[in-house]
Amino acid sequence: MSWLIDFFGNAANWSGPYGIPVRLLEHLEFSGVAFLIAALIAVPLGMLTGHTGRGALIVVVSANAARALPTLGLLVLVVLLAGVGTAAPVLIPLIVLAVPPILVNTHEGIRGVDPDLRDAAYGMGLRGRQVLFRALVPVALPLILLGLRLAAIQVVSTATIAAFVGLGGLGRFIIDGIATKTYADVIGGAVLVAALALAVQLGFTLLQRVTVSPGVRNLR
Amino acid sequence: MKSEPLIRWDWITRNWDNGSPSAISTLLESHLLMAFVPVLLGLLVALPLGLACARWPRLYQPTAGLVNVMYALPSLVLFSIFLSVTGLTPATVIIPLTFFTLAVLIPAVVDGLASVPDHVRQSAVAMGFRPLRRLLQVELPVAVPVVLAGTRVATVSSISLVSVGALIGQGGLGELFMDGWQRQFYTPIIVGIALIVLLAVLADGLLVLAQRLLTPWSRAWRDAR
Amino acid sequence: MTTTRRRRRDQNDGTKSLIIFDGVTKRYQDGTVAVDDLSMEVPGGAITVLVGPSGCGKTTSLRMINRMVDATSGRILLGGRDVREIDPATLRRGIGYVIQHAGLFPHRRIVDNVATVPYLLGWNRKKARARAMELIELVGLDPKLATRYPFQLSGGQQQRVGVARALAADPPVLLMDEPFSAVDPVVRTGLQDELLRLQSELRKTIVFVTHDIDEAIKLGDTVAVLHTGGRLAQMAGPATLLSEPVDGFVREFLGRDRGIRRLSFISAKDVRLDPAPADLAVGGDDRPIGLRVDGRLVPYGTFDPESDSMRAALDAALLSPDGTAVAVDGDGRVLGVATREALDAVLRKYAGGLPDQRAPADQRAPADQRAPAGEGSPA
Numbered sequence: 001m002s003w004l005i006d007f008f009g010n011a012a013n014w015s016g017p018y019g020i021p022v023r024l025l026e027h028l029e030f031s032g033v034a035f036l037i038a039a040l041i042a043v044p045l046g047m048l049t050g051h052t053g054r055g056a057l058i059v060v061v062s063a064n065a066a067r068a069l070p071t072l073g074l075l076v077l078v079v080l081l082a083g084v085g086t087a088a089p090v091l092i093p094l095i096v097l098a099v100p101p102i103l104v105n106t107h108e109g110i111r112g113v114d115p116d117l118r119d120a121a122y123g124m125g126l127r128g129r130q131v132l133f134r135a136l137v138p139v140a141l142p143l144i145l146l147g148l149r150l151a152a153i154q155v156v157s158t159a160t161i162a163a164f165v166g167l168g169g170l171g172r173f174i175i176d177g178i179a180t181k182t183y184a185d186v187i188g189g190a191v192l193v194a195a196l197a198l199a200v201q202l203g204f205t206l207l208q209r210v211t212v213s214p215g216v217r218n219l220r
Numbered sequence: 221m222k223s224e225p226l227i228r229w230d231w232i233t234r235n236w237d238n239g240s241p242s243a244i245s246t247l248l249e250s251h252l253l254m255a256f257v258p259v260l261l262g263l264l265v266a267l268p269l270g271l272a273c274a275r276w277p278r279l280y281q282p283t284a285g286l287v288n289v290m291y292a293l294p295s296l297v298l299f300s301i302f303l304s305v306t307g308l309t310p311a312t313v314i315i316p317l318t319f320f321t322l323a324v325l326i327p328a329v330v331d332g333l334a335s336v337p338d339h340v341r342q343s344a345v346a347m348g349f350r351p352l353r354r355l356l357q358v359e360l361p362v363a364v365p366v367v368l369a370g371t372r373v374a375t376v377s378s379i380s381l382v383s384v385g386a387l388i389g390q391g392g393l394g395e396l397f398m399d400g401w402q403r404q405f406y407t408p409i410i411v412g413i414a415l416i417v418l419l420a421v422l423a424d425g426l427l428v429l430a431q432r433l434l435t436p437w438s439r440a441w442r443d444a445r
Numbered sequence: 446m447t448t449t450r451r452r453r454r455d456q457n458d459g460t461k462s463l464i465i466f467d468g469v470t471k472r473y474q475d476g477t478v479a480v481d482d483l484s485m486e487v488p489g490g491a492i493t494v495l496v497g498p499s500g501c502g503k504t505t506s507l508r509m510i511n512r513m514v515d516a517t518s519g520r521i522l523l524g525g526r527d528v529r530e531i532d533p534a535t536l537r538r539g540i541g542y543v544i545q546h547a548g549l550f551p552h553r554r555i556v557d558n559v560a561t562v563p564y565l566l567g568w569n570r571k572k573a574r575a576r577a578m579e580l581i582e583l584v585g586l587d588p589k590l591a592t593r594y595p596f597q598l599s600g601g602q603q604q605r606v607g608v609a610r611a612l613a614a615d616p617p618v619l620l621m622d623e624p625f626s627a628v629d630p631v632v633r634t635g636l637q638d639e640l641l642r643l644q645s646e647l648r649k650t651i652v653f654v655t656h657d658i659d660e661a662i663k664l665g666d667t668v669a670v671l672h673t674g675g676r677l678a679q680m681a682g683p684a685t686l687l688s689e690p691v692d693g694f695v696r697e698f699l700g701r702d703r704g705i706r707r708l709s710f711i712s713a714k715d716v717r718l719d720p721a722p723a724d725l726a727v728g729g730d731d732r733p734i735g736l737r738v739d740g741r742l743v744p745y746g747t748f749d750p751e752s753d754s755m756r757a758a759l760d761a762a763l764l765s766p767d768g769t770a771v772a773v774d775g776d777g778r779v780l781g782v783a784t785r786e787a788l789d790a791v792l793r794k795y796a797g798g799l800p801d802q803r804a805p806a807d808q809r810a811p812a813d814q815r816a817p818a819g820e821g822s823p824a
């Protein structure tokens with residue numbers, strides 16, 4: 001507890017280029033960018049494979065393989081290969097981390113929609129894309145959002161290790177704290193990251209409330 | 221640096237089993253320990269807890285909330301918190317990873333039991349199964365595929381997450397990443413990644429096999445032929 | 446239930462065939478021939494029912510009309526045009542389609558579900574919703590349900606919404622694939638009656654798939670019986686079908702109650718009525734209360750000779766303790782009683798008058814003794 005007071009009570013931690021606000025922004029920046037890129041890749045791909053039914057096996061297998069890739073190892077390798085200094089290499093392992101849950105959940109969500117519903121939609125004269133966006137996506141939305149949420153949380157929490165290769169973000173407090181045995185910084189940074197992850201969780205819960213139709217929410 | 225090859229095979233043979241605490245085989249062993257113990261512990265806790273949640277639905281909401289919080293905590297954060305408690309021991313990695321596997325396994329057990337069709341449950345009741353026997357002989361077997369699917373995710377993730385422990389000095393194969401990073405040397409990093417992926421694929425394969433043996437009636441079995 | 450519906454066949458006379466199957470064959474990718482060289486003409490403005498055993502190609506035939514499935518060979522003409530020349534989505538917007546579990550959009554309120562096709566056709570929201578509300582009432586749903594989501598409705602209500610949705614853009618053709626088979630018999634009867642009522646107002650060309658022969662007889666102006674393997678076995682009006690099945694397959698499919706079912710098509714208005722006996726207790730408004738037997742009032746069966754069939758009259762006779770059916774008028778007032786002899790006279794006349802091979806005595810034989818001997822068994 002006293003560590004928390006040491007950390008959050010220290011005025012120096014709240015300002016300047018190494019202060020909490022700056023670190024928080026850095027953290028949000030690269031986790032946000034990585035998450036967006038992953039979503040832009042995985043959501044359309046998952047919709048495509050789920051809707052057409054083609055490539056289902058590839059989706060599942062590659063998603064599983066991607067899950068097995070150790071983020072830290074990938075990060076270190078990519079940064080060594082690309083050279084230290086820019087933020088871009090950090091994005092790659094985070095994207096690799098975020099794509100599988102989004103892809104699998106989107107794919108399963110779309111594919112799992114009641115075939116009767118799909119049938120009725122085509123039968124009424126909706127075209128392929130209309131069937132996807134007016135019937136399948138709204139019904140699959142809870143699962144798609146679940147995938148996005150899991151990915152966002154993993155990205156936000158894993159982005160801490162970016163500090164290990166010299167980048168900023170909240171991980172700095174933790175990594176530097178471990179190096180200098182300043183436990184107040186380690187715990188303080190840990191609490192900040194956890195709070196951020198919980199905020200993401202909360203954000204998605206709210207998003208779900210707003211975007212998912214009550215008719216779908218109560219299906220289960 | 222530019223002339224450095226991606227892989228130096230001689231480094232691998234020299235360091236595979238050289239007796240030092242950083243020999244690859246030693247790291248592999250500790251990696252296995254730190255990856256599998258959390259899955260076993262997770263199953264031991266998640267099964268009864270999941271059953272309880274299925275039995276008393278009121279327990280589910282608070283448990284789900286707790287599980288979500290556990291999932292949201294970065295492994296590095298938990299590692300560093302436990303570092304101050306358990307010090308530089310495997311427990312520092314094992315305990316936080318157990319929380320992580322629980323976050324995956326509890327929902328899997330609950331969903332698995334929920335996936336037992338109502339008519340199956342009802343007919344078991346009607347045939348005179350008492351609750352415990354019904355659970356063991358009807359509901360758990362039907363839930364196995366879902367629980368095993370969760371176990372696969374937990375196992376694969378656990379194997380890959382152990383390596384993060386390297387940042388606090390307990391990372392199994394992850395320590396190869398630190399080594400390679402410090403010496404700007406690709407080989408250990410690639411070896412580490414390859415071994416971890418290999419382990420994950422093997423473990424996943426074994427679990428798929430286990431599922432086929434445990435649930436010969438499921439469709440996965442038929443598809444395989 | 447046992448009343449004769451006013452047949453609408455007379456009004457269909459002269460209506461041209463709206464849908465023509467011309468040598469249509471469907472072979473699925475795995476080689477299954479679901480429909481084999483099917484040729485038939487579906488009359489416009491009437492209900493045509495496709496029946497047949499499971500897997501005989503009913504659904505496939507139906508879905509080829511709105512191109513949910515494309516025929517392998519042959520043509521399907523809709524109003525003279527080959528459906529394959531029409532863009533599938535455009536075609537489908539002009540054809541109502543109702544399926545077994547309704548297939549409602551769970552994320553949309555009932556009113557928006559019903560307005561789906563109007564929205565697709567680009568109607569403005571207000572007009573589409575007004576039309577949807579009209580239809581919700583037309584199919585006999587409480588308008589209060591309009592703002593609910595599908596999961597808040599019973600199965601029967603959902604099915605009504607499915608019908609309303611199919612009718613929303615006022616398509617001339619309605620395809621219905623076992624629309625009522627997922628609801629219980631009481632609700633199903635209600636839905637069938639509702640469909641007949643709607644049809645008497647709307648006069649759509651309806652193709653209706655079922656494997657329930659009773660439903661087919663009740664709803665169909667024309668009934669097409671399909672063989673396994675998707676060949677047409679017989680296509681005829683229900684009365685003709687019952688009295689003149691073309692082969693053993695159709696006979697077997699119609700079931701052993703074929704004779705009894707035929708009675709639904711014979712009016713009870715020719716039954717000779719005798720004055721009501723003294724032991725029929727009649728209330729102040731001339732309505733029967735019961736029969737006095739040993740000082741107790743026992744329930745009785747009634748029929749209305751004007752609107753009921755011989756099946757209803759016979760049913761009433763079987764329900765009464767003394768075997769006579771009480772005839773009542775539209776308001777329930779007693780007109781007289783029909784004795785078993787009077788009923789038999791009518792049965793004798795029709796059994797001889799209609800080209801049916803059965804001896805009159807057969808009609809009265811208990812169901813389990815009725816000779817399957819001459820009926821033959823199907824291949």
Ligand SMILES: Nc1ncnc2c1ncn2[C@@H]1O[C@H](COP(=O)(O)OP(=O)(O)OP(=O)(O)O)[C@@H](O)[C@H]1O
Nearest residue numbers: 473475477479498499500501502503504505506656
């Ligand atoms: N997509 C498909 N691919 C291959 N075969 C199919 C397909 N759809 C239907 N069939 C086969 O075609 C035949 C006719 O099927 P169809 O669905 O038209 O039958 P049905 O008369 O509607 O049966 P039911 O009363 O059971 O609904 C069956 O043997 C069926 O197995």
Ligand SMILES: [Mg+2]
Nearest residue numbers: 503504505622
């Ligand atoms: Mg069918």
